[in-house]
Amino acid sequence: MNTKKKITAIAAAAPQQVAAHDAGDISLHASRLSLALEGKNILRDISFSLPAQGINVLIGPSGAGKSTLLRCLNMLHTQWQGDLQIMGRDVRKWPDSEDGLRRTIGLIAQKPTLFPCSIQQNIVFGLSRKDRNHMPENRIKKVLKQAALWDEVKNRLHDQAATLSVGQQQRLCIARALMLSPNMLLLDEPTASLDPRSRQFIEASLLELSENMPVLCVTHDIEQAKRLGGKIIFMCDGRLIESGDSKLFFKHPNRIESREFLRWSVCDCS
Amino acid sequence: MNERCAKTLTIMLALPALLLPAACLLYILFKGIPALDWAMLSGSSQDAAFGSISALWPQITGSLLLMLGACLLAAPVALGGTLFYALAANIRQRKALLGIMHLLVGIPPIVYGLCGLIVLVHMLHWGISLLTGMVILAVIILPMLLMNSVNAIKRIPSEKTAAARALGLSNGQLIRRVWLPAAWPALMTGLLLGMARALSETAPILFTATVFSGVSWPDSLFSPVTSLQTHLFYLAQEGANAEAVDIAWASAVILIILVTALSFGASALRNIRMNG
Numbered sequence: 001m002n003t004k005k006k007i008t009a010i011a012a013a014a015p016q017q018v019a020a021h022d023a024g025d026i027s028l029h030a031s032r033l034s035l036a037l038e039g040k041n042i043l044r045d046i047s048f049s050l051p052a053q054g055i056n057v058l059i060g061p062s063g064a065g066k067s068t069l070l071r072c073l074n075m076l077h078t079q080w081q082g083d084l085q086i087m088g089r090d091v092r093k094w095p096d097s098e099d100g101l102r103r104t105i106g107l108i109a110q111k112p113t114l115f116p117c118s119i120q121q122n123i124v125f126g127l128s129r130k131d132r133n134h135m136p137e138n139r140i141k142k143v144l145k146q147a148a149l150w151d152e153v154k155n156r157l158h159d160q161a162a163t164l165s166v167g168q169q170q171r172l173c174i175a176r177a178l179m180l181s182p183n184m185l186l187l188d189e190p191t192a193s194l195d196p197r198s199r200q201f202i203e204a205s206l207l208e209l210s211e212n213m214p215v216l217c218v219t220h221d222i223e224q225a226k227r228l229g230g231k232i233i234f235m236c237d238g239r240l241i242e243s244g245d246s247k248l249f250f251k252h253p254n255r256i257e258s259r260e261f262l263r264w265s266v267c268d269c270s
Numbered sequence: 271m272n273e274r275c276a277k278t279l280t281i282m283l284a285l286p287a288l289l290l291p292a293a294c295l296l297y298i299l300f301k302g303i304p305a306l307d308w309a310m311l312s313g314s315s316q317d318a319a320f321g322s323i324s325a326l327w328p329q330i331t332g333s334l335l336l337m338l339g340a341c342l343l344a345a346p347v348a349l350g351g352t353l354f355y356a357l358a359a360n361i362r363q364r365k366a367l368l369g370i371m372h373l374l375v376g377i378p379p380i381v382y383g384l385c386g387l388i389v390l391v392h393m394l395h396w397g398i399s400l401l402t403g404m405v406i407l408a409v410i411i412l413p414m415l416l417m418n419s420v421n422a423i424k425r426i427p428s429e430k431t432a433a434a435r436a437l438g439l440s441n442g443q444l445i446r447r448v449w450l451p452a453a454w455p456a457l458m459t460g461l462l463l464g465m466a467r468a469l470s471e472t473a474p475i476l477f478t479a480t481v482f483s484g485v486s487w488p489d490s491l492f493s494p495v496t497s498l499q500t501h502l503f504y505l506a507q508e509g510a511n512a513e514a515v516d517i518a519w520a521s522a523v524i525l526i527i528l529v530t531a532l533s534f535g536a537s538a539l540r541n542i543r544m545n546g
Contacts, residue, residue: 076435103438113433115448125447126437173433180437 403479
């Protein structure tokens with residue numbers, strides 16, 4: 001199946017998946033999450049849950065606090081107030097500290113950031129020295145396939161990672177996060193600076209991954225949010241305005257802010 | 271026309287900045303190189319008459335020992351301070367740390383020498399010794415090393431640190447696997463410049479570490495040493511003794527060669543950093 005068809009097929013199935021999982025296990029539950037940085041309220045009383053599988057799209061205009069929320073979820077920001085539970089555990093009391101929590105939650109940034117070493121070394125960068133030295137090739141192959149990058153790099157795993165195109169670098173970042181076998185994947189506008197073809201690859205890869213784990217993808221691109229489907233969480237000015245099934249949200253947004261955003265790609269919440 | 275005038279004016283203003291140090295350097299080389307010979311470098315000054323008929327090997331060794339000791343003492347403290355700044359300090363602590371370092375950089379070295387004389391030599395009874403000189407030089411170069419290493423860490427793109435953190439790397443792994451590989455040329459450049467600074471300081475060790483003659487090799491850390499800088503200082507005052515003045519010029523040449531070698535090393539590392 002070609003990539004475009006695959007996206008369409010999986011996207012069509014996604015809302016049902018989300019609906020089915022709404023009643024199932026909750027992988028992440030945030031309650032009244034607030035964050036103030038340098039005296040400014042960045043996040044205000046955010047509450048939401050993510051089901052155990054499926055794609056979730058966090059949309060909102062620039063400056064809404066979407067990226068900050070992701071950084072709170074994997075404890076890159078720790079000064080937040082409220083309650084955050086992942087897999088039923090309070091993240092403040094995570095057994096093997098914040099570092100262990102971050103290995104459980106893969107976070108992919110907007111700009112692909114690679115380390116100055118080979119493609120293979122980048123993939124295993126997050127592992128312990130012992131695991132890096134004894135990592136079976138088929139595990140590397142598996143994560144590269146999951147990130148839709150295997151075919152392009154299978155013969156050049158020992159080349160410098162910087163020789164890859166930006167789109168390939170972003171997929172390498174996804175593979176690197178998957179190498180740690182995370183329980184969920186957070187992505188901060190992963191396709192913002194990519195060409196349409198790379199965007200297709202990544203969207204297809206995310207939809208496939210979301211069949212086995214919750215994926216939360218930040219975007220301010222309404223069309224991309226429509227393509228990905230699943231559950232929509234709409235934020236503006238640090239507040240969660242509306243959340244729910246993607247199809248319903250785009251067809252019948254409940255809040256005036258949502259309607260304004262869908263129409264103009266901006267909203268005037270503040 | 272105006273552009274040509276501006277260019278000429280700029281060159282006229284820049285020329286003294288280039289020519290004056292170059293003239294000084296050439297004059298020192300002109301006077302010092304003829305005075306240099308192998309016997310001067312390799313012999314002993316044990317029986318030298320007030321240091322004038324002297325070998326410079328003990329002075330070179332003394333200077334290098336003081337420099338290396340100062341760096342060995344200052345570098346770990348600077349690295350520790352940098353890691354505190356980057357990993358543990360809040361904004362107020364960061365401002366305070368850098369503020370103190372800026373203040374310390376501005377204090378004249380002779381004041382450190384005086385403090386060393388009062389506190390280390392007299393109060394702690396360390397005497398005029400190699401260790402006292404090392405500690406005082408370490409205190410002098412510490413602010414420079416710390417500010418350099420803080421800047422080296424700051425120059426690492428924050429995305430790189432965030433990516434490593436997102437992969438669950440601990441502080442130790444972050445330092446070892448991301449920060450040090452990215453910052454080592456800058457850290458080494460700072461260290462070499464710190465070594466050059468330690469090698470060129472005279473006033474503080476004049477009070478705390480060095481004697482003019484009678485010492486060829488320190489017996490322990492609590493023994494005094496001789497050094498090129500202070501040797502030059504003493505000999506230069508012997509204006510009536512032509513031989514002493516010649517040795518002073520030779521000492522100056524050796525000192526310049528050592529400092530220049532360190533500066534070139536730092537420059538080479540800076541190039542690695544820029545190309546890397």
